[in-house]
Amino acid sequence: SAVISQKPSRDICQRGTSLTIQCQVDSQVTMMFWYRQQPGQSLTLIATANQGSEATYESGFVIDKFPISRPNLTFSTLTVSNMSPEDSSIYLCSAAIAGTHEQYFGPGTRLTVT
């Protein structure tokens, strides 16, 4: 397995502001992903974080709203921009570990927008 950390673990933000979430993995990884999970619901993929190039976004998610960076193999950031209450959710990063390719999740960031 791997140790995946995220920060912050939670935040309360005002409408119209932005929040950047960091994800760090302690092992060699191949792929990194960002998901959103509403309370009591399943996980929805936001985007695949590509090292050194633009992220690949899923339908319904755009770069202007969710800019993603991945400057090296084991670190990625997700920014939630111009937030509204509808952005309140848990944001999780995941990483596919080199070798096994199994995917593991970070602990999540609980975001509340007021």
Next chain:
Amino acid sequence: GENVEQHPSTLSVQEGDSAVIKCTYSDSASNYFPWYKQELGKRPQLIIDIRSNVGEKKDQRIAVTLNKTAKHFSLHITETQPEDSAVYFCAASGHPSEKLTFGTGTRLTIIP
């Protein structure tokens, strides 16, 4: 794109009995099927996975079966214990390191 359906949405079983959760997928190119367990307030944890070149995989009290022809796979938990209570998600992808499409989840409650 891939679509994964999961049933049932809730499941209650007596401690010691078995639990079965079923998933179907739509994309015949999918070859990797992991299962995650998520306890309240925690991250999803990978508990078992199966690749398309095998029909069954077992790890202690947990087993997963795959029927590629019918495009469905199932999670079996035997001798259930209270600590098995959680939400379970199935998922599918073309390759283990590719993006996962998740099912809607099953809330499993073990009744002592």
